Amino acid sequence: MAILLVEDDVMLARALSESLSDAGYVVDQVGHCRAALQHLQTQVYEAMLLDLGLPDGDGCHLLQQLRERGQPLPVLAISARGAIDTRVAVLDSGADDYLAKPFSVQELLLRLQSVLRRSQTAGERSLVVGKLRLHLQHGLLEQEGQRLRLTPREAEMLALLMEKPGQIITRQEIRQRLYGESASVDSNVIDVLMHGLRRKLSPGTLTTVRGVGWSLPCP
Ligand code: CA
Numbered sequence: 705m706a707i708l709l710v711e712d713d714v715m716l717a718r719a720l721s722e723s724l725s726d727a728g729y730v731v732d733q734v735g736h737c738r739a740a741l742q743h744l745q746t747q748v749y750e751a752m753l754l755d756l757g758l759p760d761g762d763g764c765h766l767l768q769q770l771r772e773r774g775q776p777l778p779v780l781a782i783s784a785r786g787a788i789d790t791r792v793a794v795l796d797s798g799a800d801d802y803l804a805k806p807f808s809v810q811e812l813l814l815r816l817q818s819v820l821r822r823s824q825t826a827g828e829r830s831l832v833v834g835k836l837r838l839h840l841q842h843g844l845l846e847q848e849g850q851r852l853r854l855t856p857r858e859a860e861m862l863a864l865l866m867e868k869p870g871q872i873i874t875r876q877e878i879r880q881r882l883y884g885e886s887a888s889v890d891s892n893v894i895d896v897l898m899h900g901l902r903r904k905l906s907p908g909t910l911t912t913v914r915g916v917g918w919s920l921p922c923p
Pocket residue numbers: 711712713755756757758
């Protein structure tokens with residue numbers, strides 16, 4: 705799972721990055737609000753760990769900006785500001801949880817897990833492969849920071865490809881997924897649907913295996 709760590713304290717950032725990596729997370733670390741926004745526009749993360757006191761602004765403002773844009777990314781705020789009113793303000797800004805410094809790595813990992821778990825059960829099923837995140841229920845695709853809407857059939861086709869990155873998905877498999885086992889559907893229909901999906905994806909996202917099917921390369 706990919707985590708964006710926004711923390712300007714170099715020693716703490718390094719220690720947290722190591723602990724998170726050891727726990728199996730893939731961590732990108734930045735020390736400024738601006739860099740955080742840039743990363744969020746180009747990468748897909750499962751969650752963000754956000755320090756509040758950053759050199760170029762307040763983490764709360766960054767969080768508000770994200771929430772105003774409708775960005776649902778789970779956020780665990782971390783700060784030395786332990787006062788109750790700070791905690792309330794942070795949660796009001798849209799953080800999913802708040803952890804006061806100093807904290808133990810164990811505590812952080814537990815809170816992070818619970819934030820991730822809540823976002824998964826509260827939200828709909830979503831798939832992440834490389835720079836793509838697909839929210840299946842709403843047919844919403846996040847692609848390099850852009851959000852776009854897919855039709856239900858496009859979303860199902862892409863889900864099939866995202867479930868098996870690096871593997872070739874045949875027309876037959878797509879037809880079964882979309883129309884069920886018994887349906888007789890002209891294979892042109894699948895090509896037309898795939899053409900529509902590809903037009904919405906960044907160039908090069910899908911690979912065509914001529915005469916066989918399509919695949920989404922492993923990130
Ligand atoms: Ca700080």
